[in-house]
Amino acid sequence: MNWELVKACTVAIATPEGYIQGTGFFISPNGHLLTCAHVVESAGGWEEVRVNGQGVELVYLGDRTRDDFAILQLSGYQGASVPLAVNFQPMDRFLSIGYGLNWSFPQVEQLMAMVGGHPYLVRVALYHIARQDITLNLLLQTAPTESGPYSDHLRRHLWNLEQRPELAAAIKKVVANSSPVRLDSIQCFKLLSMGLLQQQGNDVTPRCDLYRQYFCDRLRVS
Structure with missing residues (x-):
């Protein structure tokens, strides 16, 4: 894969106000752009999407729960594009390029090991x-704590679990095991x-290591 080409073809998907919701990349020289359905949804719908300050036309919009x-x-x-192939796997390095970070694969893998590719957590x-609010190393250290960038997200989940003791007990069982667990x-x-x-x-496992670490601590898994 020519990553200089990938970098040239990757763009930020933003709202009219300029808030970046994710990234996409050009797959044809005629301006066809591939992104995630949840990114379009986060922008407020395809009508609100802006690429380089310009509106777009919709060709296809999937469902974030099935074909995202x-x-x-x-x-x-009129520019460069990445031709897709059956075995093409862009991974989340596109995201880092779109945010102006241009990470190496080891850096991407560090983040993915913590958040498991969860779209919201990655974004x-x-x-x-x-x-530049935080470095990758500091984020990884503080992510499963209530002093990190996911504190509100994690607290909301914890509060919901505390209202349903049977669910708290179930997830406690899951995070305490290194192997998949079968639940009711x-x-x-x-x-x-x-x-x-x-x-x-x-069977089930935690969605990501972030959840495993946080709930092991907060639910007092020994």
Whole structure:
């Protein structure tokens, strides 16, 4: 993969006010742009999306719960593009490029090891790092604590669990185990709906290491 080409083709997806919601990259020289459906949704819908300050046309918008991608078109674009192939895996390095960070793969892997590719968690991390509010190393150290950038997000989940002791007990069981765990189907469904777990067959594991570390501490897993 020619990463200089990738960098040239990757752009920020922003709102009309200039707030970056994510990134995308050009997949045709005619301005077709591939991004995530949740990024378009975060921007307020495709009508609100701005790329280099310009509006876009909608070609396809998926569902963030099933096919989380969107294809937009930037009118008048004449430039480089990344031809897609069946085995093309851009990973989250595109995100770092779009935020002006241009990370190496080891840096991306460090962040992904903590947040597991969770779209919201990735975006929060890159936003604060791009603003120079925090370094990657400090973010990784403070992420599972209430002094880190995810404090409000984590506290909300903890509060919700404390209102439902049976769910708190269930996730405590999951984070205490290094292997997948089988839960009651209703408890499993609720925790999956909250975005705290991921499935492996009929069993579950924490969605990411951030949740494992935080809930191990706050729920006093020995």
